Amino acid sequence: MPAAIRPDLPLLYLKRGEDARLRGGHLWVFSNEVDTRRSPLTAFAPGDACRIADAAGEPLGAGYVNPASLIAARIVARETGAALDAALLQQRLQRALELRRRLYAEPWYRLLYGESDGVPGLTLDRFGDAIVAQATTAGIERLKPEVEAAVRAVLAPRAMFWKNDAGIRALEHLPLYAGLAFGEPATTVEVREAGLRFVIDPLGGQKTGWFYDQRANRDRFVRHVAGTRVLDVFCYLGGWGLRAAHAGAHGVLCVDTSQPALQRLRQAARDNGLDARVEVAQGDAFAVLRDLRAARERFDVAVVDPPAFVKRRKDLAEGRLAYRRVNAAVLRLLAPEGVLVSCSCSHHLSRDDLLAAIQAGARDAGRTLQVLESLQQGPDHPVHPAIPETAYLKGFLCRVVE
Numbered sequence: 001m002p003a004a005i006r007p008d009l010p011l012l013y014l015k016r017g018e019d020a021r022l023r024g025g026h027l028w029v030f031s032n033e034v035d036t037r038r039s040p041l042t043a044f045a046p047g048d049a050c051r052i053a054d055a056a057g058e059p060l061g062a063g064y065v066n067p068a069s070l071i072a073a074r075i076v077a078r079e080t081g082a083a084l085d086a087a088l089l090q091q092r093l094q095r096a097l098e099l100r101r102r103l104y105a106e107p108w109y110r111l112l113y114g115e116s117d118g119v120p121g122l123t124l125d126r127f128g129d130a131i132v133a134q135a136t137t138a139g140i141e142r143l144k145p146e147v148e149a150a151v152r153a154v155l156a157p158r159a160m161f162w163k164n165d166a167g168i169r170a171l172e173h174l175p176l177y178a179g180l181a182f183g184e185p186a187t188t189v190e191v192r193e194a195g196l197r198f199v200i201d202p203l204g205g206q207k208t209g210w211f212y213d214q215r216a217n218r219d220r221f222v223r224h225v226a227g228t229r230v231l232d233v234f235c236y237l238g239g240w241g242l243r244a245a246h247a248g249a250h251g252v253l254c255v256d257t258s259q260p261a262l263q264r265l266r267q268a269a270r271d272n273g274l275d276a277r278v279e280v281a282q283g284d285a286f287a288v289l290r291d292l293r294a295a296r297e298r299f300d301v302a303v304v305d306p307p308a309f310v311k312r313r314k315d316l317a318e319g320r321l322a323y324r325r326v327n328a329a330v331l332r333l334l335a336p337e338g339v340l341v342s343c344s345c346s347h348h349l350s351r352d353d354l355l356a357a358i359q360a361g362a363r364d365a366g367r368t369l370q371v372l373e374s375l376q377q378g379p380d381h382p383v384h385p386a387i388p389e390t391a392y393l394k395g396f397l398c399r400v401v402e
Contacts, residue, residue: 011057012050012065012073013038019054022061022075025386027115029063029073041067046173047142051080063120064139068173074120074139084143089150092118097154100126103379108192110212110380116390117382122147125208127189127200129158132208133181138172148181159183161202163209167311178203194219196246198237198268206236206261206307213393214239214305214343216378220397221303222247224339228300231255231292233285233330238265238278240303240341245274249301255281255288289329302330303341305395310346319349320357327361334367336402343375343395351394358396373397 014022018033029052034041044050044065052060052073061075062082076084096117100109111131112124121137131151135141144162151160160181169176191198191210200209218240226248232241235254242265245252256262262280269275281288285306304326310319327342334340344354355371362369375395377383383391 009049009051009062010043011039012044012052013057014052014054014060016055019058019060021386022052025384027061027063027075027120027384027387028071029075031067031070031072034072041065041072046138049084049139064137064142066138066172069138069171071137071171074115074137076118076120076139084139084146086146086149086153089119089143089146090153093124093150093154096124099382100380106192108212110378113381114390115387116384123208124151125210125212126155126157127191127202127209130183130186130189130202131155131157131160132163132189132202133160134163134166134208135174136166136168136172138174141172141174144181152182157183159186159189163203163207166207193239194222194243194246196242196268196272198239198242199264199271200237201260201264204260211236211239213345213377213381217341217343217375217395217397218243220373220375221301221341224397225249225301229253229298231299231302231330231333233289233302233304233326234306235265235280235303236261238268240305241265241278242268242272242274244301245269245277246272250277252278253281253299254278255283255285257282257284285326286329289326289333293329293332297333298335299333299338300335301339301341302334303343304330305341305343308346309344310348313348316348316353319346320353323349323354323357324360324364327358328364329361331362331365331367331369331400334400336400338400339372340369340398340400341375341395342398343393345393347389347392349394354394355396358398368401369398370401371396371398 013035015035044067046066048065059080061078062080063075065073096112111126121140123134125132163178165176188199225244229251230244230249232254235256241252241254269278309322377393
């Protein structure tokens with residue numbers, strides 16, 4: 001049966017004074033904001049639909065609950081009589097699709113981005129006629145059949161996959177798995193970007209398989225690479241490095257720990273006629289960078305795009321140091337007037353923190369930098385102005401000056 005939010009569903013009451021953030025547009029209710037005397041969280045099962053009200057009983061919206069999570073509830077609709085069903089999901093998906101069709105000429109993009117597109121806990125990436133979905137909350141886990149029905153109705157793709165193996169699901173006490181939702185089974189799907197073709201693994205790759213959030217930043221970056229030697233650290237499938245080779249870099253070195261990722265990168269280089277200009281180095285990034293310095297290697301352009309070094313707030317000090325160290329190591333390899341792209345996807349690391357880490361790394365390396373551009377996630381990852389958590393990606397395009 002479709003899950004629906006009806007006016008007769010139970011109320012989740014907030015404590016007095018805990019409604020201002022929600023009235024300002026945020027969609028999350030934290031467990032310590034709930035009046036558990038009036039609405040015990042233990043009365044709800046993970047993913048249960050509910051209405052949310054302030055201490056005076058004034059309705060704030062409708063959504064779903066997870067009593068086992070720090071984020072105890074998420075608002076999906078401001079209308080408390082809204083139905084959280086395939087029809088609502090279809091409407092939100094259609095609205096998201098209209099934006100992406102205005103932005104992109106081809107069907108390769110993040111199709112739906114959670115809270116920013118009105119469906120907290122759900123990510124959909126589009127790869128031509130295939131969809132890779134990720135549910136990160138108990139509410140969306142319960143709504144998987146409705147999500148699949150909405151995707152069928154709006155797009156009718158050849159296949160849809162669930163890539164539900166993100167560590168964040170542990171916060172909602174959800175199992176980790178990946179598998180086919182419907183359609184034709186496939187071990188690979190195709191990505192196209194800037195005239196290049198990449199092949200990804202929809203079930204075994206990182207995240208949902210491709211990092212669409214950096215596409216606009218790669219578009220900016222390639223203006224600096226013609227005739228240069230480029231270093232791509234934490235390269236994954238070579239989005240930065242192969243774009244550089246395609247844009248005229250005479251040599252590219254791609255570094256990653258994952259042998260399967262580097263094998264796919266090599267194949268993409270061959271498929272796109274770039275293999276003569278692309279080399280790979282498999283290993284820990286810090287060790288590879290140390291070896292490159294010992295060998296007196298030099299690069300004109302470098303990209304540092306690591307996985308999140310700060311996964312929890314308590315890891316912030318250690319993470320700042322890691323960003324400082326990796327930027328210092330890369331800057332020691334850059335030629336005078338070299339260009340550095342340095343990024344972070346760590347939500348808990350602020351933009352100012354990242355810039356401070358880059359500058360500290362520059363001091364350690366004895367280099368002076370100019371910031372040419374500030375980078376953020378692309379428009380298929382729109383930022384919700386009331387939810388800072390949706391603005392997770394930050395970066396800087398810098399120039400070394402002597």
